[in-house]
Amino acid sequence: MKFTLSWLKHHLETTASVDEIAETLTDLGLEVEGIENPAARLADFTIGKVLKAEKHPDADKLRVCEVETDQGTRQIICGAPNARAGITVVVAHPGTYIPGIDTTIQVGKIRGVESQGMMCSEREMELSDEHEGIIELPSGKVGARFIDWLAENDPAKTDPVIEIAITPNRPDALGVQGIARDLAARGLGTLKATETDPVPGTFPSPIGVSIDADTLDGCPLFVGRVIRGVKNGPSPEWLRDLLKAIGLRPISALVDITNFFTYDRNRPLHVFDADKVEGDLRVHLAKGGEQLLALDEKTYTLEPGMMVISDDRAPESLAGIMGGEESGVTADTVNVFVESAYWKPITIALTARKLKINSDAKYRFERGVDPAFTPVGLEHATRMIIELCGGEPSEVVTAGAVPGDTRAFRLDTDHVQSLVGMSIPADRQRQTLSDLGFTMKGDMAHPPSWRPDIQGPADLVEEVARIASLTKLEAKPMRRTQVGVPKPILTPMQKREQIAKRTAAALGYNECVTYSFIDEAAARLFSGGTDATRLENPISSEMSHMRPALLPGLLQAAARNQARGFADMALFEVGAVFHGGEPEEQHTLVSGLLVGRTGPKDVHGASRSVDVFDVKADAEAILAAIGAPAKAQILRGTSEWWHPERHGMICLGPKKVLAVFGEIHPRVLSAMDVKGPAMGFTIWPEEVPQRRSSSATRDALALNDLQAVERDFAFVVDADVEALALVNAAAGADKTLIDGVRLFDEFIGGSLGEGKKSLAITVRLQPTDSTLTDKDIEAVSAKIVDKVGKATGGVLRG
């Protein structure tokens, strides 16, 4: 919403400066987004007089001028055809910023002759589009500031333009008067009365109006009148200046008048050329299929139920949104029908959304215009039309009535204080509401018709606090919820997420935060990309589906980094993934991705390609950190994006999967443009069982003074026997004596022959009662060999 200072002063008697006004508006909730103040923009320009103008020695179209200025006589080269001795001009000295050409001018040489400044055109100072020549002032003293001359002789050009942001609750502030009312309530001036007497009609309106019964919901009131014998030329300069200042294009007096009231009072109006209206005007719901050429020169096809204004022939206007081209006014219009109607916000919003139209009228009706002002607005418009275009008004025709307004809310002045925490005296509160147009009857506040946003007592609090100014709010400590040291607040899952992140980072992974939506192809590679997880209105096809897993985002990040020349990386993310489109179909995962080598080539030869056992160790470390039990099964057979032979699920039983690790399937890598191999893991932190005891106490440490003994065994087994089965079998041979079993060697092929391998383990024996004898050791060794043999078919390697 834009307006000029003088426009505001038309409604507000005030001596406040532009800066004061701007600051107050922002504080009131009408946030100033910008001030265009010509006085600031043009402060440095001064008035000068051309003493002499001679042709430039080297250029036919340039003149070398001697100009008398506030800084003495200056030589200025000028290309304007009207540069000649004797004229009074506007001078910019070197160092002055010229807004119209976005340049700060300097002393320079033009074709070898020095120029010590510039004489400006209106366009160069952004006063108008005039650029035929430099400004010739009819008066003005050499050395005076140009802006002072302008203020005296052409004040509209010095009028500051203020732009404010209007929140959806304040349609009243879409009119300059509404803005003035807020400022007056704050005490920044007095609101001027703009009441007008009705203009009596001199003849019955030849055009009648009606509203269909089923349309009264969307259009409770429609008033209008014919004004005959108007002359629709250009509007007077003051009106054109005003509209131009706020960025509107003056069209003709009749149209400009409707635009004026749109901005002055938030009262959109429409004017029909009465001679192009056949019969009467009728407000009704479209049957569907009707077509209308609107003022934006587009043809719209109406859907059933859309509100329109039709004459006897066809629809003439998209009610409250945009008028029709056919019945619009032109320069030749002599008889005009002025419409002032009240359209309900929802109907307007729905129709405009369907037709994809945005207009000033739609914007305002959608937010809510003042219904009670509907007939008054017509009188204002009539007066101005007669004033500017002449003509003779008919009697007013009316259909419907101003909708009743029974809103009234109790003002609890104590509640205001307790809610806001500010001490505002009760009478001040009541006065504020009165100033804003509320009618106070006892404790009951009746909101004014122009404030549709006031819907409850809480809204009264807001008005009182807003006008009192929240800057005066003084902070007050909030009491603690408990005396003493605060308790921890994170849930076990929240702790897990944090620990998982910090463990992964400690293991060398860089945390990524990737978008929650990915492209369909990538989602499909990870069992996603379903309709349920599809966005109806994605901003691009790269972001069309909610991610079913974290790995695709990490793989895309890896591809981008590879394209930047980084081959080796360890990335991880902790975040939500989506198995469906319902709120409860969201789960938190932890995923890591290793690509390339463990590190750059190094002098110690430590760098090597990443492999499955890197991600396995990392997944196990993170699981351990978030409290997963040390013993878990490793099962195979999970999703198809893993290498079929190189992955494992870390499980507590076949249905309790805590994590998956492995090599990413080469087909997935090539589809995602990642140069592999790449290893990944995914952890389901919610699946990790909660600790049973909430106590911090540890089990007592059982130390044993008896010497432990380690024995090595090498077994020959079939190549497809899993090491964990062998280790578990050995560990189970004597649960009291065997303290631990560790696999330390795997040897495949060679002298063992096809399909065989050797697995070597170290078994640690920890006696508890007495030192182990050779016999004891032999006995347990035999049991180990036996158990392993039975479980895996393995035999001791000879």
Place this chain on the structure above:
Amino acid sequence: MDELRQKYLGAISEVADEAALEYLRVQAVGKKGEISLKMRELGKMTPEERQVAGPALNALKDEINSALAAKKAALADAALDARLRTEWLDVTLPGRARPQGTIHPISQVMEEVTAIFADMGFSVAEGPQIDSDWYNFDALNIPEHHPARGEMDTFYMHRDESDNRPPHVLRTHTSPVQIRTMEVQGAPLRVIAPGRVYRADYDQTHTPMFNQVEGLAIDTDISMANLKWVLEEFVRAYFEVDTVELRFRASHFPFTEPSAEVDLRCSWEGGQLKVGEGDDWMEILGSGMVHPKVLEAGKIDPAKYQGFAFGMGIDRIAMLKYGIPDLRAFFDSDLRWLRHYGFSALDVPTLHQGLSR
């Protein structure tokens, strides 16, 4: 005897290697060594002679043994020194590198925010990112057709034609968590709700996904003045400065009344933000007193309870505190960016050691 002594002690002192020393040992005190042979002769002596010769021989043997041991140690030392001299290493070679992981600034700042609010009694609430339009809009006093809905650039989820429910949305703010938390916990209540939010907007300063933290405090007597205090305390602690100044400006959010935008006094010099000084005001969050209709939607009695709510951009306050220029880079996973702006695993923000190093 003196002769023997002279001979062996002299020889020992001149020996150059362990083999020669061993030879000498055998010669002198070995089983058939000269001194051993002399010892054997003691038996043939008279008791008187033996009394003199015995101790003298033993003393000589001890003396030679000590000399042998001393020489052996000296030779070993010399050999070790000689070996070490051959073991010169170029210690300017790089050490074995360990990979350095990092924590993303968003995670770090979320933990910082959590640490501060936890101290003021706030716990952390969470909610789904795909949510119903009721939680995202209606319950927050944004009915259908409210202009605020149109201004939110909402992402809608696909709906099958057979499904008549209004489409779910990607939450446009963390505010739906207010409702879900009120429903579950009732009043009194103090929570923050950090998380991802989504709006269909992508340009220099907007990404279609970003992070917010919601704050909500409900009790019988919580006022907007308390809100200001909580925010001042937060900003002071978060930016790790001694003083801050906040300015409340009236504004409008459908779910709070009164509503205020909150500005922070600051200065910008050479691209550096200084909080608590200067003449600039920077908008950092929106806030207000929870609208009675929102309390009702959360099944809390607005006649009995009141409270405040606020919402703040996590990415934004991360950018401000750590001088990160571009929001879009947060979600690009450029390794150089992650390493430069990321945090060490051990940089756990706490109030007692300070939030940042």
